[in-house]
Amino acid sequence: MTLPSTMTAIVADAPGGPEVLHTATVAVPNPQPGEVLIRVAAAGVNYPDIAQRRGAYPAPEGHSPLLGLEVAGTIAVPAGEWREGDQVVALTNGGAYAQYVAVPAGQVLPAPAGWPLADAAALPECWFTITQTLVMRTGLRSGMSVLITGAAGGLGGAAIQIALLLGAAPIALVGSAEKADYARSLGATAIIRQDLEDVVARTRELTDGRGADRILDMLGGDATARHIDAAARGAHIVMVATLADQASQLPLNKVVARQLTISGSTLRHQSTATKAAIAAHLRQHLWPALGDPALPRPRIRQFTLAESAAAHRAMEDRTNFGKIVLVPG
Numbered sequence: 001m002t003l004p005s006t007m008t009a010i011v012a013d014a015p016g017g018p019e020v021l022h023t024a025t026v027a028v029p030n031p032q033p034g035e036v037l038i039r040v041a042a043a044g045v046n047y048p049d050i051a052q053r054r055g056a057y058p059a060p061e062g063h064s065p066l067l068g069l070e071v072a073g074t075i076a077v078p079a080g081e082w083r084e085g086d087q088v089v090a091l092t093n094g095g096a097y098a099q100y101v102a103v104p105a106g107q108v109l110p111a112p113a114g115w116p117l118a119d120a121a122a123l124p125e126c127w128f129t130i131t132q133t134l135v136m137r138t139g140l141r142s143g144m145s146v147l148i149t150g151a152a153g154g155l156g157g158a159a160i161q162i163a164l165l166l167g168a169a170p171i172a173l174v175g176s177a178e179k180a181d182y183a184r185s186l187g188a189t190a191i192i193r194q195d196l197e198d199v200v201a202r203t204r205e206l207t208d209g210r211g212a213d214r215i216l217d218m219l220g221g222d223a224t225a226r227h228i229d230a231a232a233r234g235a236h237i238v239m240v241a242t243l244a245d246q247a248s249q250l251p252l253n254k255v256v257a258r259q260l261t262i263s264g265s266t267l268r269h270q271s272t273a274t275k276a277a278i279a280a281h282l283r284q285h286l287w288p289a290l291g292d293p294a295l296p297r298p299r300i301r302q303f304t305l306a307e308s309a310a311a312h313r314a315m316e317d318r319t320n321f322g323k324i325v326l327v328p329g
Contacts, residue, residue, distance in 0.1 A: 003037075039074050044124070044324070141168065153322075236263065
């Protein structure tokens with residue numbers, strides 16, 4: 001197949017609001033040894049994209065400076081086990097807001113059976129992140145309870161579904177009736193309305209007084225101190241974002257007395273080998289379940305690539321829930 005030398009991509013000439021995003025003509029990436037080139041069918045939009053656009057989360061050295069950390073499409077240039085024309089999804093090292101993206105072959109997974117590629121693009125970043133943190137790091141397993149902040153967002157929704165697949169009980173923490181309904185539709189076994197209820201008291205009520213065994217914390221600040229009070233003895237609180245506040249006054253005496261673990265994790269700066277290991281774990285233990293038509297699917301909103309600024313505005317709207325993807329248009 002003859003590939004074009006240039007492509008359309010979304011660029012930002014300087015940090016700023018959504019208005020800095022615009023289309024441009026750039027060179028098609030040249031895949032390096034061990035990389036595939038994917039013809040993009042859709043790219044997911046995630047909060048790290050928002051942070052990068054604002055200038056707060058620059059691309060690591062050696063990664064594409066273009067936005068976009070997850071993609072679905074077809075293999076244009078193969079490598080490893082992948083063949084030209086394979087339908088795939090991938091965790092990218094940036095660059096997904098474009099018509100083509102180069103990705104290390106180990107970060108690629110087959111598109112799940114029965115999923116349109118535009119919908120499948122909403123999976124990699126969130127499913128990789130939750131697998132890395134809640135599954136591989138904290139050891140989430142059957143019988144555990146897990147309190148999930150931001151449960152109506154992309155990461156939260158993935159956490160609900162992965163917890164269910166492992167036999168754990170996901171407790172969804174949300175801030176509106178609409179988000180509560182959505183989290184319930186994904187399979188949350190219980191809902192806590194943080195705008196109406198005492199989160200600590202309700203968590204203990206739902207866990208027979210024990211507290212949550214695992215807590216996915218995307219908030220930071222005072223919320224993390226609250227989560228320490230909601231945690232069971234020996235619980236693990238994993239921080240994947242600090243959307244509320246980057247600083248916190250933590251009751252360390254309670255961390256010690258309850259034998260708690262608090263860990264932080266970010267996916268983007270992990271090595272290629274680590275990302276490949278996460279992909280392998282996903283593929284063996286969780287990915288096949290996505291082919292089950294009975295598994296609820298996330299709410300997905302589509303924007304065209306040229307509408308990336310509007311997609312970012314939608315992502316930043318506090319009423320947003322589910323996932324947003326960009327399609328070529």
